[in-house]
Amino acid sequence: MAASGNINALEQFELHPVLGAFGRTLEFSQSNVMMIAAMVLTLLLLWLGMRPRAMVPGRLQAAAEMIYEFTYNMCVETIGPEGKRFFPFIFTLFLFILIGNLAGVWPFFFTFTSHITVTLALTLVVVIMVTLVGLWIHKLHFFSYFVPEGVPALLLPLLVPIEVLSYLSRIISLSVRLFANMMAGHVMLEVFGAFVVMLGAAGLLGLLPAAFALAVNVALIGFEILVAVLQAYVFAILSCIYLHDAVHLH
């Protein structure tokens, strides 16, 4: 990156096989390592947090309980009473993305949500599940979702494709929102980090701008933590809203 004298902000997103021959055979990259790490961290948080089973929770137990209750309330408030059935799915999704985003802010750690393949796969899981849930609950009546109410029949051939396209565009908008936010943040961090190194090496005149770039980077790290939590929340609540639409139809 900066050592070679030019800024290559996208190099950090390249995937490399890890763990030697094992990784090369399975195409096991650092992204997969981070996914497993996110899973293990989630399980550890819940397992270690809930082990004391204290009436007055300690810090870790309070964190585990707060995340659980927060997600539970989000499900029930957004989807309705049926939301309890989807809570395990939303909870898993939310924690996986949240821990993945937050771990990615840590230096030298890879952010797996900064690849659109990952977010697109997550989105496809959500959208396909939403569609199947709608078909499961309403059977073929589910397709009335694409027919707006109170519209003259003459306009339906025009409006139904628009509704279908609007439904399908969720796949792109949901995945791009998470991916773009995470990638943009890490590119910014990389650019300002390279500024610090390059300006710092430029001699006495560069020290002040370098310090400024470092300060910007510190602020950006804080901003990245905000974005990491916010985007995980947005992904989860949008999944909830889509589920609500499929469960209740209009």
Next chain:
Amino acid sequence: MSEEQGGGPSFEERLRVARERQGLEPRQSVPGGRPDQEPSALGIGLRVGLELVCALAVACAIGWGLDRLFGTRPIFLIAFVPLGGAAGVLNVWREFAPRQGPSGKTRQDGSRSPRSGERGARR
């Protein structure tokens, strides 16, 4: 109980005041990034742009794919691009429609509805 008989504020009232002082009560007028607040202009712009572009991209992909399937080069693409634009506008309208708007999907739960939180939170 004895304080209430003294004519002072009730327990609920004092609890509310104390909670507000500690910042535990969600207030509507707190400045800063509370999710209940209106999002920034940049946030709205990015969101609208994303919705418009996404719908158009999906429509283009479908039109192009259908053309490839049937060998009718520009016909489906031409038909789907306006539809995609319309779907994008529909998405934007769904998101920013007034509460009791004609779009049946806006919730009427009240101020703390999850929809309002989501509106503010999305960038």
